[in-house]
Amino acid sequence: MSPDLVTSPGVVRSAADLNAAIRALWSHPAVPLSREQRAEYERLCAELRRVERGDVTTAA
Structure with missing residues (x-):
């Protein structure tokens, strides 16, 4: 797994960040x-x- 794709617990990535990570998997x-x-x-x-469903919240 690429180190750029690892996030800390409680960190919420945006849909744009997630889409970019998904696209980056394919050469x-x-x-x-x-x-x-x-x-x-x-x-x-x-x-x-x-x-996208809004099922995540940011950590306090």
């Missing part, structure tokens, strides 16, 4: 993701869905 559309990249993609998509 080219024809190149398949590794198992680790696929897992990161799934985590990012889940986080993006929560942000």
Whole structure:
């Protein structure tokens, strides 16, 4: 996993940041993701869905 994609607990990323991280996983559309990249993609998509639904709050 890329260090730029790791966030601290309680940190809420914006939808734009999450979309950028998702796009950054692929070097080219024809190149398949590794198992680790696929897992990161799934985590990012889940986080993006929560942000879009408003299911996240910022830490105090």
